[in-house]
Amino acid sequence: MSLLRIKKPTTRKGKKILLAREPQLHEKVKNTLFIEGRKSSGDIKQALKDLYHIKKPLCKVLSRSNDITPFEDTSSLQYLAEKNDCTLFMFGSTSKKRPNNLILGRMFEHELLDMVELGIKEYKGLQDFKNDKIGTCVKPCLVFNGPKWGQTEEYRRLKSLFIDAFHRDTVQAIRLQGIEHVLSFTATDDNQIMLRSYKILLKKSGHKTPRIELTEIGPSIDFSIRRTKIASDDLYKLSRKQPKQLKVSKKKNITRDELGNTHGRVHVGKQNVTKVQTRKVVDGKQLVYTKPKFVVQVFSVRLRLRATRLGNGKRICESSTRKYDIPHTNSIFRVPTKSCVDTLQPSTLGKLSQEASSDLIRATSERGHSELINLQH
Incomplete structure (x- = not known):
């Protein structure tokens, strides 16, 4: 349960704030809360800064250290997430038992839904790559390499968690020059996940389609999966439920493919060719x-x-x-x-x-x- 007490609003502004916190038909973009634990190493601090640079301005940073143990008690974490209006969080800490620890999680109805603990084995920050960087508010392309992303439920939830964490506002169309950033997630056989960040360069090719080159710009992180805490199937299904107002009513003989193209089917009845009236030509004075x-x-x-x-x-x-x-x-x-x-x-x-x-x-x-x-x- 949330620690925030539910009070009846006494002012118009307070009522407006409470209505904005209620479930909406079209939810706003999810914000991410960056939290440092009681102890944090230099790699953890730099990793949180680099991930903040990729996520901004859809994020908030807590400057003070917080004595929180998410896998033992989630009440403090839920309180901070609800207070700062964030549904995603990244918690960094270090200890003798679990050095360079990064916890990635998300909330549903101000309660914990999924949480995965990742250990940083190797790290290279943005300052280690001496080349041009990308600007802010750039939508990254997410690439998931390896067959393990669809084999187990933990990897499927982790993939969904990465998509939620680096997703920005939804757009209807995008131009080719607007695709500048790629985030690659590679799952290996030894339960490691390699995160790589590339900048897309469009070069001249002599044709209409440009030649594409990738330049690594950082950060470069090698993760190892430590602990996971995923929601039950019923709760996960409830979190993905869409309201009836947003569901597209099914129309007969109209289908959509995976790319969003609309296909229609036309049923033609049996045609009696013998009754089709054709043009008859009058030959001279003969009456037809x-x-x-x-x-x-x-x-x-x-x-x-x-x-x-x-x-x-x-x-x-x-x-x-x-x-x-x-x-x-x-x-x-x-x-x-x-x-x-x-x-x-x-x-x-x-x-x-x-x-x-x-x-x-x-x-x-x-x-x-x-x-x-x-x-x-």
Whole structure:
């Protein structure tokens, strides 16, 4: 439990501070707290300074020595982390039993989540490399070499801890000239971890893609893993849980790959090629007809001009009914396209009378109908 007492805010500023400490949908960048133990050697002090130079300004340094033993009692460490609003910490100390000791850890809900104790075997600081250094606020590229990073749970947690420790603010895009710093972590078979820091130099290559050179700028540290204290699987899963508001709703037929590219899937139904209407060319004076859309029905000696839409039978219009003398009522007549209706003589419609043919032509022209018309009984 935290040693800080929870008080009800009495001022607006105090309420604002407490609301800022509550869990947010978009958390701010994690700060790192640098702490020196009761005793610390020169290598430990210089290592903390060099790591502070890489992390700044996302860090805080406690100038005084602190008599803290994190693996025996974590209450003081949790108190300092919560008071300084830091979720990561680096604790350096030295003793006869554990010389040059560096403890790296992180918090969740102001309580200890993971903690790893590393021993420094060999160390070269920034001042040992006489070359140009990088500036502040440069996002480093993290490279993890060796198959051991994914073999055991301790190495997987340590890899995640290194990523949290050297991670900066999240950006959507980055330019090529902005990649200047590389941190390489190599895990060997004898349980050693070698940290190397390089500066990226872009040289001319005669092509569009530049030639890359790496220059070691320090610090160079060889670690050995001593003690670990990792969280349980349930607590670790709870710490990685994301709120529902940030989860992207799954959409059908849309997927994303590892690089963030969006891929869509389109389902095309079965196409009936036989019903596809293609363009028909008129050859000379020959009349070409298409499928009928309107039907003219003949009832005994009455000719009713009724225009209906095929399929659903919806009536569009209906002309006036007249009496005509039709010799054969069960006949089918073809009416040419609209372009030929005006010049068509009534006698060409077959056995209809002069008056019936004129009405049929006039009804066809008024409705703008240029398709095949059937006369059915």
